Amino acid sequence: MTIRKILHYPDKRLRVRAEPVQDFGPSFQQLIEDMAETMYAAEGVGLAAPQIGVPLRVFVVDTAREDEPSEFRVFANPQILEAIGEVRWEEGCLSFPGIREEIERAECVRVSAMDRNGKPFELWAEGLLAIAIQHELDHLNGTLIIDRVGPIRRRLIHREMMKALEAERASSSRSPELGLRR
Numbered sequence: 001m002t003i004r005k006i007l008h009y010p011d012k013r014l015r016v017r018a019e020p021v022q023d024f025g026p027s028f029q030q031l032i033e034d035m036a037e038t039m040y041a042a043e044g045v046g047l048a049a050p051q052i053g054v055p056l057r058v059f060v061v062d063t064a065r066e067d068e069p070s071e072f073r074v075f076a077n078p079q080i081l082e083a084i085g086e087v088r089w090e091e092g093c094l095s096f097p098g099i100r101e102e103i104e105r106a107e108c109v110r111v112s113a114m115d116r117n118g119k120p121f122e123l124w125a126e127g128l129l130a131i132a133i134q135h136e137l138d139h140l141n142g143t144l145i146i147d148r149v150g151p152i153r154r155r156l157i158h159r160e161m162m163k164a165l166e167a168e169r170a171s172s173s174r175s176p177e178l179g180l181r182r
Contacts, residue, residue, distance in 0.1 A: 002034045003037050006051055007052065014050060015142040018058075021058050035049065035059075038052060046062075063128045075137075076113055076118070078137055080110070083106035084109075085106060086107060087107040089103060090102050090103075091103045105131055105135075109130045146158065
């Protein structure tokens with residue numbers, strides 16, 4: 001298992017619409033293991049393949065609390081079949097470190113997908129699982145949380161993420177020994 005680098009906004013790969021999973025073989029199984037390891041290392045509840053630069057329609061979620069047994073799930077080629085109600089939920093995103101936003105989502109969703117072995121399943125989800133499914137499915141379509149907020153908040157988030165990117169670039173261009181720019 002490998003912890004992969006999570007792409008951060010404004011990386012253009014986050015905007016790509018992912019392609020359907022067709023091969024559930026060994027390389028896909030390795031991808032799932034890497035996604036799980038990456039999600040847990042980042043202390044997230046979900047991770048979509050496009051967030052690690054893989055344009056496939058698959059995401060993983062585990063909404064169990066720390067003191068509960070794992071509820072790890074794989075959703076390949078997911079589709080929301082039905083959505084009921086509305087709820088506002090404060091969401092974070094591994095591609096927007098430090099950002100938390102109230103997002104309006106469906107309260108309950110019925111989703112169809114395939115598991116890690118390509119076996120189809122359907123389930124009804126509510127609460128955090130429903131939110132995570134909708135959030136991760138957005139990633140598969142190239143939609144980000146910044147697209148789900150108003151224009152003023154969108155500009156503020158964009159500005160904040162650009163400052164973080166500039167700071168990251170500046171710190172990576174300094175010499176680790178002397179703190180000097182290369």
